[in-house]
Amino acid sequence: MQPIIKVANLSYYYDSIPSLDHISFTVENGDFLGIIGPNGAGKTTLFQCMLGILNDFSGEINLFGFGIRQNKKMLRRIGYVPQKKSVEQAFPATVSEIVSLGMIGRKINRESIDSAIEFVELGAYRNKRIGELSEGQQQRVIIAKALVKQPDLLILDEPTTGIDSAAQQKFYDLLTKLNKDKGITIVWSSHDMNAVEKLASKVACIDRKLFFHGESEDFFGNEERMKSYVEFAMQSHMNLHFGNEKNRADNPENNIDGNGI
Amino acid sequence: MEMVFDLIQYGFMQRALISAIAISVICSIVGLFLVLKRHSLFGDALAHVAFGGISLGLFIGVYPLWTAYIVAILSAVGVNKLRESTKIPPDSSIAVLLTSGLAIGVILISISGGFTLNLFSILFGNILLVSNDDLIMILITDAIVIPVIYILYKKLVLIIFDENQAKVSGLNVTWINTLFIILASITVIASIRLVGVLLISSLIVIPNITALMLGKGFKKTLFISCAMSVFSVVFGIVISYYSNLAPSGTIVLTLVSMFLITVIAKNMKIRFNKIVVTK
Numbered sequence: 001m002q003p004i005i006k007v008a009n010l011s012y013y014y015d016s017i018p019s020l021d022h023i024s025f026t027v028e029n030g031d032f033l034g035i036i037g038p039n040g041a042g043k044t045t046l047f048q049c050m051l052g053i054l055n056d057f058s059g060e061i062n063l064f065g066f067g068i069r070q071n072k073k074m075l076r077r078i079g080y081v082p083q084k085k086s087v088e089q090a091f092p093a094t095v096s097e098i099v100s101l102g103m104i105g106r107k108i109n110r111e112s113i114d115s116a117i118e119f120v121e122l123g124a125y126r127n128k129r130i131g132e133l134s135e136g137q138q139q140r141v142i143i144a145k146a147l148v149k150q151p152d153l154l155i156l157d158e159p160t161t162g163i164d165s166a167a168q169q170k171f172y173d174l175l176t177k178l179n180k181d182k183g184i185t186i187v188w189s190s191h192d193m194n195a196v197e198k199l200a201s202k203v204a205c206i207d208r209k210l211f212f213h214g215e216s217e218d219f220f221g222n223e224e225r226m227k228s229y230v231e232f233a234m235q236s237h238m239n240l241h242f243g244n245e246k247n248r249a250d251n252p253e254n255n256i257d258g259n260g261i
Numbered sequence: 262m263e264m265v266f267d268l269i270q271y272g273f274m275q276r277a278l279i280s281a282i283a284i285s286v287i288c289s290i291v292g293l294f295l296v297l298k299r300h301s302l303f304g305d306a307l308a309h310v311a312f313g314g315i316s317l318g319l320f321i322g323v324y325p326l327w328t329a330y331i332v333a334i335l336s337a338v339g340v341n342k343l344r345e346s347t348k349i350p351p352d353s354s355i356a357v358l359l360t361s362g363l364a365i366g367v368i369l370i371s372i373s374g375g376f377t378l379n380l381f382s383i384l385f386g387n388i389l390l391v392s393n394d395d396l397i398m399i400l401i402t403d404a405i406v407i408p409v410i411y412i413l414y415k416k417l418v419l420i421i422f423d424e425n426q427a428k429v430s431g432l433n434v435t436w437i438n439t440l441f442i443i444l445a446s447i448t449v450i451a452s453i454r455l456v457g458v459l460l461i462s463s464l465i466v467i468p469n470i471t472a473l474m475l476g477k478g479f480k481k482t483l484f485i486s487c488a489m490s491v492f493s494v495v496f497g498i499v500i501s502y503y504s505n506l507a508p509s510g511t512i513v514l515t516l517v518s519m520f521l522i523t524v525i526a527k528n529m530k531i532r533f534n535k536i537v538v539t540k
Contacts (some may be wrong), residue, residue: 051429072431080429090473091297092482093418101419104430129477145426 002065003028004153004185005050010059012045018208019045020057025204025213027153027187032179034200034216035189038233041207043189044083047157051080064152076105079146079184081156084163087138089131095141096126102148116148120174136167143174154178156188160195168192172199193220205229264499277388277498277508280399284452285464285490287406289472291448292465293483294410294441296473297421299351303337304465306355307449308458310336310362315383315453316369326398326450333446336362341442345435386457386509388498395454402451406444413437418479455494456509464490467516471523489519 003026012020019042027033037043048054050061052068052075060067063074079102099113117126120140125133130141139159146154156175160168172195178184190196196203197220205211205219211232212219219225268274288304295303314332318325336358344354382390391399410417416437420427427434452461468490469482476482497512504511 048425051425053425053428075429075431078429080426082423082425085423087422091422092473092476093422093479094477097418097479098422101415101422102430104415104419104432127477142426 001029003062004031004064005187006060006062007046007050008060008062010046010049010057010061012042012049012054012057014045020049020206021209022059023206023210024059025210027185027202029152030179030183030185032175032186032199032201033188033204034196034202035187035204035206036191036193036196037189037206038191041233043206044157046206047080047155047187047189051075051078051155076149077152079143079149079151079154081139081142081146081154081159083157084135084139084159084161086135087131089129091129091131093130094127095122095130095133095144098130098141099144099148102145106149112148112150116144119147120144121170134167136163136171139163139167139171140174143171147178151184153185153187156186158189158191160190160192168195175199205233207233264503265495268499268502273389273391274498274502276391276393276396278495280391280396281388281455281494281498281512282491283399283403284455285468285494286487287403287448288452288464289468289486289490290410290483291406291441291445293469293472293486294417294421295445295465296469300355301466302352302355302359302462303445304449305462306359306362307333307337307446308453308461309359309366311450311453312383312458313362313365313369314450316366320369320372329450329453330447332362333450334443337442337446338439341438382457383453384457384459385507386453386455386460388455388494388508389502391454399451399454402447406448409440409444413440417441456512460509460513463513463516467513467520468493471516471520474523474527489516493519 005025005027007026008024010020010023011018023042023046035043035046045054049057050063050068052072055069062068064077066074068074095117096113099116100108102116103109103112114123114126117123120143122133122137122140122144125137130138133141143156143159160171163171175186175188176199179186188196188200197216200216202214203216203219204213211229212225219229269278292304295301311329311333314329315325317323317332318328321328340354340358343349343357344351349357416427416432419430419432420434420437424434449461449465452464456464468486471489472482472486476485493515494512497515498508500506500515501508501511
């Protein structure tokens with residue numbers, strides 16, 4: 001069976017600085033992949049390349065067997081929850097109106113909209129302006145919008161950043177329900193290593209390069225690998241801030257093949 | 262109401278009221294999207310470019326509104342492309358558009374030694390001078406803008422809400438943005454007759470920021486904005502006729518009054534609710 005996502009040799013440069021450096025991995029049907037990496041590791045850039053928002057990358061990205069550059073119709077099978085940004089209070093659209101935007105290009109189905117809103121437990125808020133909700137609730141509205149088109153794949157970019165821990169837990173329960181009960185494949189980036197360890201079946205650690213990709217227990221159950229990753233991330237962080245990119249590239253210890261050191 | 266019935270017996274007033282209502286509706290519709298995109302002054306900038314276009318038309322001896330249309334559309338699309346490709350902040354690109362349009366107009370006027378047309382009516386509008394040809398042009402503009410916005414409605418809302426999500430939904434965001442800017446341009450040109458170059462933003466911004474304080478839901482906000490705008494232009498024109506004042510001024514002041522009343526009422530409601538809660 002072909003993978004849902006196949007990323008091969010993906011590189012992306014902002015000006016001449018590499019944001020993604022020859023990254024390759026696959027996502028299979030039903031996977032719950034947690035992508036971890038420090039700030040500036042390229043997680044958002046990776047998602048934006050995968051979703052066709054950024055097109056000037058090198059390498060190949062296939063979604064459901066089709067190249068993202070050649071066939072954007074595959075995006076209809078994907079629900080996307082971007083990095084959280086608060087919605088202005090004055091934005092006039094109600095929860096119901098925002099969720100209905102997920103059905104663009106399809107026949108509006110009121111029942112689907114209502115059931116997506118109920119699924120994220122916001123039934124009582126359907127006629128409220130989205131700007132009047134808390135940030136955690138706003139994120140759940142975006143999830144409902146992504147779910148209303150009944151996607152096969154859900155991509156979430158650090159969706160819980162800035163959300164309080166109670167709302168985070170509710171959010172994680174929701175993701176588990178989507179993956180286990182609805183069978184939706186999930187690709188999710190997070191800083192929360194504990195949550196990734198608990199929820200994700202597979203893990204990818206990136207910091208411009210791919211450090212590790214594989215089963216969750218192979219990463220979190222291997223102390224040596226975890227330690228190497230922390231060192232790798234710290235070194236990368238130093239390079240990012242102190243401009244040691246050349247040294248890093250020249251150092252053979254930093255030539256990662258995607259299976260960890 | 263009787264005053265309005267008395268007025269509509271006159272042909273010039275019928276044309277004025279019909280065209281004012283038609284303009285107010287499209288300004289409100291286009292304006293809500295511009296305000297939420299944080300492009301409130303885009304209408305102002307387009308009107309200034311149109312001023313340059315009108316001057317060009319007069320200078321080369323072509324019907325000025327046609328040159329205004331062409332210059333405004335080309336400039337708006339060009340500035341939008343410039344903003345996308347250079348990541349210039351939207352307010353700065355609007356400033357470039359506004360000042361360059363006005364500069365072109367001023368230069369052409371100075372070269373020609375001043376035009377014979379009433380510059381005052383371009384700057385401040387005069388709806389009472391609307392001709393049958395003007396009325397037809399305004400109604401055609403409505404017939405283009407309203408159906409296209411109706412078709413693009415959800416797509417535009419999604420683009421305003423989150424452009425990246427719109428892209429992932431498979432929308433051609435660049436194409437839709439360009440089409441919207443063209444619609445905004447023709448709306449502004451059609452509206453110059455009503456309030457003129459200098460007051461055009463009032464029709465685009467004020468009814469919408471007022472409606473945003475009242476509406477719950479995008480469609481309801483749009484409806485409230487249109488209703489307020491239509492009321493303001495009719496009321497403004499009637500008052501201007503009976504008090505012999507400039508109609509653009511009375512229209513804008515009606516809009517501003519409605520805005521201020523809404524702000525005061527909203528604040529009073531918040532205070533009242535606080536008192537109720539503390540009791």
